[in-house]
Amino acid sequence: MNYLVNPNVLKDDVTLEPIRAGFGRGLKIAGEADKTVVALCADLTESTQMHLFKEAFPERFIEVGIGEQNLVTVASGMARAGKIPFTSSYAAFSPGRNWEQIRTTAALNNQPVKIVGSHAGVSVGPDGATHQMLEDIALMRVLPNMVVIAPGDSLEAERATKLVACNGKPTYLRLAREKTPIISTEESPFEIGKAYVLREGSDVALMGTGTMTYHLLVAAKLLAEKGIEAEVVHVPTIKPLDEAVILASAKKTGRVVTAEEAQAAGGFGSAVSELLTEKLPMPVKRIGMNDRFGESGAPNELMEHFGLSGRKIVETLEQWLKDTPRYHQE
C-alpha cells in the first residue's frame, strides 16, 4: 500500500501536535474497545496524556505515585490477572530507571505490559539532559520478546496505541513532548512491524524513526534542490524491523542514512546497520546524538544545535555523499 504523506507537511502552516496527544486519544479508544485495558501512571497523568483515559474509566486507572519500579511490576501482576496494562511516565524514568524490572517481569516473563515513555529525545527542551532520554531505544530493542515503536506523529501514535493494545506482547512505545508536524493522514496505513516509503528517490535512502522522519522529508526537499534525489523511508517499528522494505530501499539507492532523536550508538541506526552488515553491506551514515548528553534550550534550537534538523542534516550529508560512492551489487 502506498503511504499517504500529509500534503502540507513541508509548508510553513503544517498542523502541529504533540505525539503524546495521539497516545492519549488512542488509549481512550482502546479502553472503550476492550474492558481489560487498564492504565497505570507514576504521577505524570496529564503530561503523558493518560488523563483522557482516567476521566473516561476512573475504575481502570491506577495511580502508583513516583515509583517507576513499582509501576511496571504492578502492571506485570495485572497482566497475569488477564489485564492489558499501559504504564506511562517520562522515558528517562521508565524505561530509564526500571529497566531490570521490565526485563524480568515483562520481557522474560513475557507479559503484555505496555511501557509508554513520553518526553523522549532532546526536543524535551529546557528541562535539560536529565529529562532528555536518548538511550531508551538501545535499552529496549535488545530485550527478547519486546516490541519497540517510535511513532512519527500524533496520528500514528493513536493508531499504534490501539494496535499495541491487541498485540499480546510486551511493548515499548516512545513518545515526544513537543508539538511536531503531522506527517501522515487519516488514511495512511500503519501496521506494527512495517516501514513505509514516503518519498521515492535513487541517490540515497534516508531512513528515520519517530520525530526524525519529518526532518528527513525536509532534508530530501533541500537535497532535491541540489540535484540529489533521496528516498525517504519511515520506520516507526524499530523491533521487529521491516527487513524487506529497508533492504529494498538500500538496494535501490546503494547508500543509507539513518536518523533518530537518540544516541546514534545502539539505537535505530545500529539496528539498520546490523541488518545491512549481514544481508547487504553498504555505506551507512547514522544521524543522532554522538556519545554525548543533551542540554537545556528551546526545542528547535536544540535540534539545530545537535545537527538533527533537516537543514543541519543536509549540511552533514553534503560532504558524506561526495565522499561515499553508491554501492552497486553485482
Place this chain on the structure above:
Amino acid sequence: MTTQLTIPQIEQKAVEIRRSIITMLQTAGSGHSAGPLGLADIFAALYFNVLNIRPEEPEWSDRDIFFLSNGHTVPVQYAAMAEAGYFDKSELLTLRKLGSRLQGHPEREKLPGLENTSGPLGSGLSQASGYAYSLQYIDKNPHRFVYVMMGDGELDEGNIWEAAMFAGKYKLSQLVAFVDRNNIQIDGPTEEVMPLENLKAKWESFGWHVIEIDGHNIESIIDACSQARAISYQPTVIICHTIPGKGVNFMEYNYKWHGIPPNAEQAKEALEDLRTLGGTITHEGGGL
C-alpha cells in the same frame, strides 16, 4: 485439596520436601540450601492446606495465586509442587540442567503452576499487588487470594517499599505477604548488612496488618493465613521467623549455607538427619 491432611501429615510433607531439596541441590551441584530448607514448613502448609489450587489444572480460573519473590529459594517451591502432584518427583533431578523446566530461578513460561518469573529481588510484592488490585477493584471477586513470599534480605530493595505503600494505599485485603525472617543474607546477618528492625513497626506504618509467627509451626502458619483472609480492610504481612537450613543440623543458623549446595557426603548426612529428625526418631515414620 480434595482430602484435608492433618497437621502431622503436613509435617511429614515438609520432611519429604526437605529431602527433595537436599537431593536436587546435590544433584544440581549449585543453588541455595539454607533458605529453601527454612521455608519447607511454610510451603507444605501452602500447597497442602492454604492455597485453593488444582495441581492437575494449573490455570484453573478460580485458583489462589502464589508469587515467589525471592526466586533463589525456588527449589522449595519445585519440591512442594512435585509433592502436590504438579509433575513427577523424578523431574526434580533436572534442576538447573540444560533443557529443564526447573530453571535455577523460576520462569513462568517454562513450568505450569508458576505464576511469575523472579530472581532479581524486590519485584514479587508489586506483582502480587497488581494481581490483588485487579481482583479487588476490577474483577470485584472477593473469593480469590494472592499470596507472595519475600526473603528478609530482599527487604533492602526499594521496590518492596514502593509496593508496600501501594498495597497500603489501596487496602488490598486479598493480598497476603510472607516475610521469611531467617536473619541471613549473602554477606552475613541481616542486622549487620542493613538493619531491618523494627520490622513489625515498619509494615504497620505502611498500613499493613502484621502477624508474627514461628515459621516452622504448621498450625500457626495455617491460622495466620486464615486470620489474614478474614481481615477485609488492609493487606496482611506474616513475618515468619525461621531457622535457615532448618532440619539439617550442620546447616542450621549458618549463613554460609545461603548460596551453596551440599556435596555427596554432606547430602548423605543431611538426609540421615532428616530421616531421623535430628536423631529424635530411629525408625521411618509417616506411614504415607
